[in-house]
Amino acid sequence: MPMSLFKRSPWILHYDGSSCNGCDIEVLACLTPLYDVERFGVVNTGNPKHADILLVTGSVNERNIEIIQNLYRQMPDPKVVVAVGACACSGGIFARAYNIQGGIDQVVPVDVYVPGCAARPESIIDGVVSGIAALEQKRKRSA
Amino acid sequence: MKRTVVPMGPQHPVLPEPIVLDLVLEDEKVVDAIPTIGYIHRGLEALVERVEYTEFGYVVERICGICSFMHGMGYAVAMEEIMAVEVPERARWLRLIWAEMSRIHSHLLWLGLGADAFGFENLFMHCWRTREEVLDIFEKTTGGRIIFSVNRIGGVRRDISDTELAAIVEKLQQLGAGFAATARIFETDPSIRHRLSGVGILSREDAHAVDAVGPMARASGIRMDTRLTGTHLYDRLDFEPVLETAGDCLARVVVRVREISQSIDLIRQAVDRMPKAEGAPIEVKVRGLPTGEVFERLEQPRGEVIYYIKANGTKYLERFRARTPTFANIPAMIKLVKGCDLADVPNIIMTIDPCISCTER
Amino acid sequence: MDKDAFLARVDRYHRDGWRLAIINTTSILPAEGMDGGAFDISWSFASDQLIEHVRERVLPGEEVPSISTSFGAAFLYENEMRELFGVNVTGMALDLKGQLYQTSTIVPFAPSAIRARLDALGRGDPAPKHEAGAKKA
């Protein structure tokens, strides 16, 4: 879907699971001048009640589970989850560490998987765009 | 007086990463702070049981996405020491150059986050825009922006041509000149001064008593820097650590601002002094199984990191331990938070430059 | 371990103005005559460019005195030792009561825990094979 066809401004909530920080920083980099996703109306919010898209970096460990579920539960419908980076998709390099349960889809339903270790800003933006498409579909279905 | 406990975190606007501080308050004053971590604890040190030593470097790099080069380098250097490997000189110079570039990008990253935390978003954008230029050099020379995988036991994987090195120096010097205006804002802007000057003072004695490291210690006037040991070719450069004496939040900002230009200069010196030996070997083949143990120290952007490795003659290491600078600085952070105003807590936490994924591993 | 001698040594570093660089624990797997395994603990102190290590071998359950009254940063390492390894550290200046990491497995780095994980991987004792490199300390 071309960006010009966005009907609404998607608001994003970012949560950092057990990541190495790498993907996390790339998500932040998306907000800064070189990539600047805000020009598409994408807003980074800290409040789950305002968010349409939950962007998660890093894998889940036991302590994260509840927090991610809480954030997800508080988001209004329709909502979309984007897993950014190998860790969030499957646990990545840490999948076999004793304290890691696996990817984000162990805890909440994931709509878009963004590969990469670290995921590049271009692919993160691409993931968000796919997330918006998924959001539109859900909206139509529930309408 | 009534005591209130305010839990701060794990998801908090100024914190890029999850950590919890239970702040015990009397009115607006913080009287105690109790840390809980564990949200990013992956247990990666225990992965030595499953990942062979030749590949464990990839795991070590992913301790933290900011210092990933330095972590990769630390692991490689430590293993080389255990296995008594003589690394080609060119590889060692290249490592030094990449390491200093890591410091530049890390400090820019932090200055941006710091600016955002004390409410100066514009400055955040400026710092991160400048940082992208450093990442461009990384991408050109290693192929990655965040995770480089360019270190291996016995050397590095990629060479940088001599013309490219000269171009990098020039580019960094331009970057430094361009950054000077932003640096001036950090050092002189009245509103920044207002928020940071005199806040969170760590005296020289206290810094020593809580075993602070890195810019945190240097901002309190302690001349401490692992680069002074002269290992990793630093003995071939003219180097004197940046010191400040005020020990407050502003001093910690200023130390990092100055270290950016210092690192640019160190890279210039390195390129000047390294032999023009393009095409010279950059790695040696390493065979056999390691036996022995080693403590290895490096100066990361956040301070001294210590690796401990014990190898027992099998493919798998017996123990790998990384004591990262943030881990060493948490006692200092707790010390500073006690007795300050609640509203200053975010700035104080930010100015230690916390890297939680390093701390928890 | 000889607690008094140990504390006296630590105290000397403290008086001479050294700083605590790292406390590291390595689990020693259970073996003949050491059913529960052991811990090799090293306390490293730094002063300017020097670094020195004090090392002790302790058995599970054996009391290890905290040095957090002399070295302010020690409490973090010591809480970690207790929570991840199960070392019996006593007298910590700030006792986090096992709330620091809250890992999903208890004492994941204890000798028995490592043994169990290695067994699950089907790996017996990591027997030393041919050696390479010099031993460094």
Ligand code: SF4
């Ligand atoms: S996918 Fe790679 S870069 Fe991203 S958080 Fe995981 S280890 Fe770090």
